[in-house]
Amino acid sequence: MADALKDQGNKAFQAKDYDKAIDLFSQAIALDPNNFVLFSNRSAAKAGKRQYAAALEDAEQVALT
Numbered sequence: 001m002a003d004a005l006k007d008q009g010n011k012a013f014q015a016k017d018y019d020k021a022i023d024l025f026s027q028a029i030a031l032d033p034n035n036f037v038l039f040s041n042r043s044a045a046k047a048g049k050r051q052y053a054a055a056l057e058d059a060e061q062v063a064l065t
Contacts, residue, residue, distance in 0.1 A: 002032035006041065013045050021045040036062045 009024035025042035032038065043058035 002028040002035065002038070005031070006035075006038060009041060009045070013041065013048070016048065018045045018048040022049075 005024050005028035009021045009028065012018075012021035012024060022042055022045045025038050025045060029035070029038045029042065039058045039061040043055045043062070046052075046055035046058060
């Protein structure tokens, strides 16, 4: 299920629908909190919205895994 949400999030990100991408990646993280790719993807979506502090928080999660 987390992989399906990640795929949907990637499509939303490619369409520059960053809010939807963040939501989908967040749902996937809730299901698979140890998957660093999900945090990385959500970080990119937050950066796309210019939410740099929030993007950095997710990037730091990637660095900790």
